[in-house]
Amino acid sequence: MGLVPAVRPQGRQLWLYLLIAVAIFGLGIWLAAAKTVTIIIDNEVHQVVTTWTARVDGALAKAGVVLQPGDRVEPAVTERVTRDMEIRVIRSFPVTLVVGGSEKIVQFAGGSVAELLEQQGIELGELDRVVPDPAQEIAGSQTVEVIRVTKDRVTVEEDIPYGSKEWAEPTLEKGKTKIVQKGQLGLREKVYEVTYENGREVNRELVLTRVVREPKDEIIGIGTREPSKSVITARGPVQYKEVREMIATAYYPGPESTGEWADGITATGVKAGFGIAAVDPEVIPLGTRLYVPGYGHALAADVGGAIKGNRIDLCFETYNEAIQFGRRTVKVYILD
The missing domain is CATH 2.40.40.10 (RlpA-like domain)
Structure with missing residues (x-):
């Protein structure tokens, strides 16, 4: 029996085979790149989507999720999407923030009072007070107040009253008097530690008292001479x-x-x-x-x-x- 010669594909057919192979390979890659992502909003499943986008923000856009100011996304919108990823969106809510007496409304997606202050770039002084406590969780719309507390020392001057003394004045008739020495007020300084909250004085504590000038008594001469x-x-x-x-x-x-x-x-x-x-x-x-x-x-x-x-x-x-x-x-x- 004789050998049957191999049939060689013609040039056009060869190109066709190559295109089909490339298409099948590309389809495989494309299918392999698809990722299933679950979108959860405020602890409820919103949508499960298949996406080929590389980042979380792209997956959210694919699902039609529009982010509002203050919303929190976990993981961050710049993170890469992985297979079977869960993307959580926590919607923000309004919080009244009062700092040093100035009030504004901010959007916050939940967390502790300390996290809210950090988000808003609020730095606390050593004596500042926060209501409620920084460790407390914020679950909904409420008011958070930062009370700016400062202390200063204030010096107050006050007069010290002078006394009055009498002595016998033989050159003066009985029943008559005269000022032999004028009285002079003394001077006392009192140092207070004053506490201010939001610029308003709320407490004053005496920490030091010192006498700057002693008072000088008034001396009154009382006449002892029999009247002429x-x-x-x-x-x-x-x-x-x-x-x-x-x-x-x-x-x-x-x-x-x-x-x-x-x-x-x-x-x-x-x-x-x-x-x-x-x-x-x-x-x-x-x-x-x-x-x-x-x-x-x-x-x-x-x-x-x-x-x-x-x-x-x-x-x-x-x-x-x-x-x-x-x-x-x-x-x-x-x-x-």
Whole structure:
């Protein structure tokens, strides 16, 4: 039996075979690249799709899922799609966020308060407070408040009252007063630690007190001197401090009154004459200025053996004047 020669395909047929082989190979690759993905929205299966897209965002677009601001996608939209992948979409909801007293509405897809603040780029100071607690979960629309807390030290000045003292003032009449030393307020500084929340003072605590200037007491002089009185004389009113009713006699410094040995010199060494009075020094001290109505001004400058107690002896220029004055009861004003 003879050999049958092999039939060689013609050129056109060869190209056809090649195209069919390439198509079958490409179809296999295409089918192999298809991935089944389950889309879950808010924990409910939304759709199962077959997709050839490389990234999660493409798969969502294939399923017709439109993302809203604040929605969270797991895995991230930039992740590559794998076979039998589950793509979860958590829809956001409005949350009222108050920071330092300023309020705004933000979209949040759930999580803790701390995660919300991180999402919004809110940094907390060391003393800031957050309500509710940062660890608390946010499950729906609610208000989250960040209270900005600061502390500062404030110095307050206040007056320290001065006291008042009294002392005896012998140069001042009784019943009268005068300011001997003016009072001066002291100065005290108080340092407070002040707490502010959102710029408003909420607490003030005293941490330090210091005296900058001590107060100076006011000193009031109280008069102790007996008040002066006045009597009308030929020279006009004169001040006196005491008046006595005394028995007055008169004398002449010549021998008619004082004896032949009289020298006219008083016990104090001054020359006797009108205006000189002899007194008992135990009653009226020598050197005291006097005024006697009906006689005039006198100086207690002499003594006499018979002049004791409540008696006064007035000197005249002539013996006759002394005789005319005689003996009488008079008021003796003891002058200042």
